Amino acid sequence: MSKKFTDKQIHILNVAEELIAQKGFEGTSVREISSKAEINVAMISYYFGSKEKMMAYLYQFRVQKTREHFAEFTETIKDAKPQMQMREVIKYIVSQLFKYNYFHGFVTQEMRQTEHLKNELMEFYEICVAKIDDITKKGIAAGVFTFAPQPEDILTLILGPTLFTIRNRKFIEIFVVYNTDEKYMQEAEKKVKANILMSVFALLGYVAQ
DSSP, X not given: OOOOOXXXXXXXXXXXXXXXXXXXXXXXXXXXXXXXXXXXXXXXXXXXSSXXXXXXXXXXXXXXXXXHHHHHHHHHTTTSOHHHHHHHHHHHHHHHHHHTGGGHHHHHHHTTTOHHHHHHXXXXXXXXXXXXXXXXXXXXXXXXXXXXXXXXXXXXXXXXXXXXXXXXXXXXXXXXXXXXXHHHHHHHHHHXXXXXXXXXXXXXXXXXX
């Protein structure tokens, strides 16, 4: 079940996320967060227990918001052709992973011991799988998809290359042209989207009409 956050907690989490996105988890102090949020340092402990636990709650909060936004997003494309829906869902998931890429190293460690993070993430994955399954079935019925791979396999095909790209910059940057960190992220995201789209549509046996 989703945790309910108070307005004060949401304010602190939004401030923390902004700072962590800029400076990384290790480079952001509790004092910086409390100063920018205009609260006493002790309030971090009161609301979250510690900086590490606050990060876990931040991840949980972000997954909840992403899940809500994903539901809204898929509603806006529900009447589009199946191939367009699949393309946009893939692009959406990849974009979200890149947008919040600073979570991944932390979550790899934290999820080993934090059950509520696992639950939030699993619920979101299940929603994605259900949507992918629905789109695939519509594509088969419309004759634009030839094959119906398992939806969880399609999600895995989306997540795997994206997370590999995010976590292995030293390798990926050999193959992209960039002159700033922002440009690198743009080019890396564009590269992985193109490869995933090609792989997923080949797996589906997409037939252009």
